[in-house]
Amino acid sequence: MKQKLEQIIEPLLDWYQENKRILPWRISKNPYCIWISEIMLQQTRIEAVKSYYSRFMQEIPTIHDLANIQEERLLKLWEGLGYYNRARNLQKAAKIIEQSYQGKMPTTYEKLITLPGIGDYTAGAIASIAFNEKVPAVDGNVLRVISRIIGSKKDILLPETKKEISKLLINIMPQQAGNFNEALMELGELLCVPNGEPTCSKCPLNKICKAYQENLVNEIPVRCKKVKRKIEEMTVLVFTTKEGKIAIRKRTKQGVLKDMYEFPNLDKNYTEEQLINYLQEKKILAEKIEFLGNFKHIFTHIEWKMIAYLVIVKKEELDYMWVTQEELKKKYALPTAFKQLMR
Numbered sequence: 407m408k409q410k411l412e413q414i415i416e417p418l419l420d421w422y423q424e425n426k427r428i429l430p431w432r433i434s435k436n437p438y439c440i441w442i443s444e445i446m447l448q449q450t451r452i453e454a455v456k457s458y459y460s461r462f463m464q465e466i467p468t469i470h471d472l473a474n475i476q477e478e479r480l481l482k483l484w485e486g487l488g489y490y491n492r493a494r495n496l497q498k499a500a501k502i503i504e505q506s507y508q509g510k511m512p513t514t515y516e517k518l519i520t521l522p523g524i525g526d527y528t529a530g531a532i533a534s535i536a537f538n539e540k541v542p543a544v545d546g547n548v549l550r551v552i553s554r555i556i557g558s559k560k561d562i563l564l565p566e567t568k569k570e571i572s573k574l575l576i577n578i579m580p581q582q583a584g585n586f587n588e589a590l591m592e593l594g595e596l597l598c599v600p601n602g603e604p605t606c607s608k609c610p611l612n613k614i615c616k617a618y619q620e621n622l623v624n625e626i627p628v629r630c631k632k633v634k635r636k637i638e639e640m641t642v643l644v645f646t647t648k649e650g651k652i653a654i655r656k657r658t659k660q661g662v663l664k665d666m667y668e669f670p671n672l673d674k675n676y677t678e679e680q681l682i683n684y685l686q687e688k689k690i691l692a693e694k695i696e697f698l699g700n701f702k703h704i705f706t707h708i709e710w711k712m713i714a715y716l717v718i719v720k721k722e723e724l725d726y727m728w729v730t731q732e733e734l735k736k737k738y739a740l741p742t743a744f745k746q747l748m749r
């Protein structure tokens with residue numbers, strides 16, 4: 407197996423040299439830039455990350471700035487990327503780097519992996535790309551590409567499979583470790599794609615790839631079925647005054663989207679009639695109620711089935727924060743789940 411995999415190094419590096427995309431975080435080998443981009447790229451597409459990345463770097467260009475920025479502002483800059491704990495962990499890690507590493511990013515995989523929010527993949531990516539340490543960085547792209555090359559039908563969602571593939575890669579890591587890892591990821595993004603047919607005819611590894619040679623491309627990689635998501639119903643109330651003020655509140659410190667802002671909401675989906683009864687019970691004087699639509703938002707393990715109403719009230723009498731649209735846009739981090747209602 408080692409011999410087979412070693413054959414991919416040269417053609418892969420040559421292909422990468424000629425075909426790699428110019429991405430803002432690839433311009434330098436600055437470990438801070440690599441770190442931020444890798445965390446943003448978890449769960450988000452490259453194209454979508456680009457604008458978030460430039461905005462973030464403009465306002466938080468150093469580890470020191472990240473350690474010291476107000477959490478509220480940090481979450482605002484992260485708004486739309488989701489999985490807000492990633493942003494919080496970035497700041498926690500930046501504070502540790504300030505205190506224990508004189509503000510400089512640790513240079514080894516061993517030290518990087520001890521920081522909050524930095525797992526096996528991210529530690530491997532930073533250590534290899536910024537410091538050229540010979541460690542692999544195994545993400546979904548790499549698992550798919552390597553499984554196809556070696557013709558493995560093992561479930562790529564199992565930790566054992568990831569361990570096995572990491573081990574195989576450690577044994578063949580070349581001198582240009584960072585380029586090699588980036589090349590594998592780039593091949594997985596551009597040619598050996600996850601959805602749809604891979605472009606094997608243009609792949610520099612097609613003579614070595616077992617899946618291609620044995621016509622197994624559609625069978626590999628193997629993924630076991632995902633866990634079913636829990637459905638949670640919710641009624642969202644966009645309370646608005648005639649002057650255009652909107653009611654928001656801060657979510658609790660527990661559960662999903664903790665500490666973010668939201669529109670007031672109720673458990674279960676209410677019909678308009680049920681909502682009128684609810685408002686009467688609470689002695690809320692609504693001048694107008696308008697159905698805004700059905701929405702959904704998907705988290706890893708939960709799906710929110712939302713029904714939303716615009717409720718125009720006379721004055722800012724309810725116990726919420728009343729903000730203008732402009733303030734809501736600029737100052738408060740409103741998760742995508744609620745932001746979609748604004749459209």
Ligand code: SF4
Nearest residue numbers: 598606609612615618
């Ligand atoms: S030949 Fe096809 S399946 Fe094999 S690595 Fe290349 S793109 Fe992927």
